[in-house]
Amino acid sequence: FLHKLVLGIETSCDDTAAAVVDETGNVLGEAIHSQTEVHLKTGGIVPPVAQQLHRENIQRIVQEALSTSKVSPSELSAIATTVKPGLALSLGVGLSFSLQLVDQLKKPFIPIHHMEAHALTIRLLNKVEFPFLVLLISGGHCLLALVRGVSDFLLLGKSLDIAPGDMLDKVARRLSLVKHPECSTMSGGKAIEHLAKQGHKLHFDFKPPMQRAKNCDFSFTGLQHVIDKIITQKEKEEGIFLIGRVGKISNPGLCLKIPVCFAGIQKGQILSSAAHIAAAVQHTTACHIAKRTHRAILFCKQRDLLPQSKAVLVVSGGVASNLYIRKALEIVTNATQCTLLCPPPRLCTDNGIMIAWNGIERLRAGLGILYNTEGVRYEPK
Ligand code: KG4
Ligand code: ZN
Secondary structure, eight states: OOEEEEEEOSSSEEEEEEEEEEOOEOOOOEEEEOOHHHHHHTTTOOOOHHHHHHHHHHHHHHHHHHHHTTTOOOOOOOOEEEESSSHHHHHHHHHHHHHHHHHHTTTTTEEEEHHHHHTTTHHHHHHSSSSSEEESSSSSEEEEEEETTTTTTEEEBHHHHOHHHHHHHHHHHHHHGSSSSTTTOOOEEEEHHHTTTTTTTTSSSOOOOOTTTTOOOBOOOOHHHHHHHHHHHHHHSSSSSOOGGGGGSOOSSSSSSOOOOGGGOOOTTTTHHHHHHHHHHHOOOOOOOOHHEEEEEEEHTTTTOSSSSSEEEEESSGGGGOOOHHHHHHHHHHHHTTEEEEOHHHHHOOOOOHHHHHHHHHHHHTOOOOOTTOOOOOOOO
């Protein structure tokens, strides 16, 4: 093989994922097992449960990625695995599995920083030169960074509390969207995006956080608390928070209680303030994220850290698949002569491809500690 071939393994949170990627960015094999459905039932990730599910699936997932790739393990140049940041119990499963494999196959091991992998994913698809700006927004991450090289990041801003996806998940849980007939299998953020289409963004006027802060940091708990209060108040007023359309109420499931005012409502009409809340929280989140990103772009341009024209903003992470938030970011990039790039959704969320690709990037840049479990350094072929 002329090409470098890397097996990537990801278990930092609730996805067990693996992929084989070559030097030119071809994805030769891929497999992923998502635990989302299990965690939706418990209303959040329970780390020992996540660990157990990773244990049950990792062998099969890695095997599947390798067999679909038709690459024999001996042809691999290296094994790349997420080692931080993430849930310690989850990371541990991927790490110990990888180190066993590394010893068995006598291959170099490339420890991967999960955020670096998210940030570099775009280079697998597009010819994006350094430096570029990256915005990572997901359930666990929220940061803005200038990417100056494979392992050279300047952190410009981060969330001072929770990540936007976490906030959206909490609001969705508070609204019981998992019981909503249209949203039951969606992540919190996706359910909010779906429901927001049926509501009005200005029905509730939430103030974007940190309007005066002269930096590029983020904050989401304040907004979450304001929404919590409104939901409590609406629950008092409306008896229970209604989240269905009238057409669906004949078989309402657990979450719907038919209101007293039911007779006056048209079929198909939205009954509840939940849709308005969804629209308003999505709008406020989009404004906040767009404003902080605008500041970061201006900061970098003023200091010549980014090219004056055609600078690139990469947006990734689960929340980046939200089309409303993307639209808000498009307004910012259009106003600042930047190009907005988003990896496709399957590469925006956690996956094995980004880990394998980060391994390729590190090999090409001559970076990364390459060793086996006895501390012996292997040189990649
Ligand atoms: O990147 P990801 O799969 O996992 C990590 O958190 O690392 O992101 C998952 C997060 C969840 O919080 C989910 O609610 C959010 O991304 N999300 C969305 C959308 N799809 C997923 N948030 C807003 N709009 C969406 N369409
Ligand atoms: Zn992630």
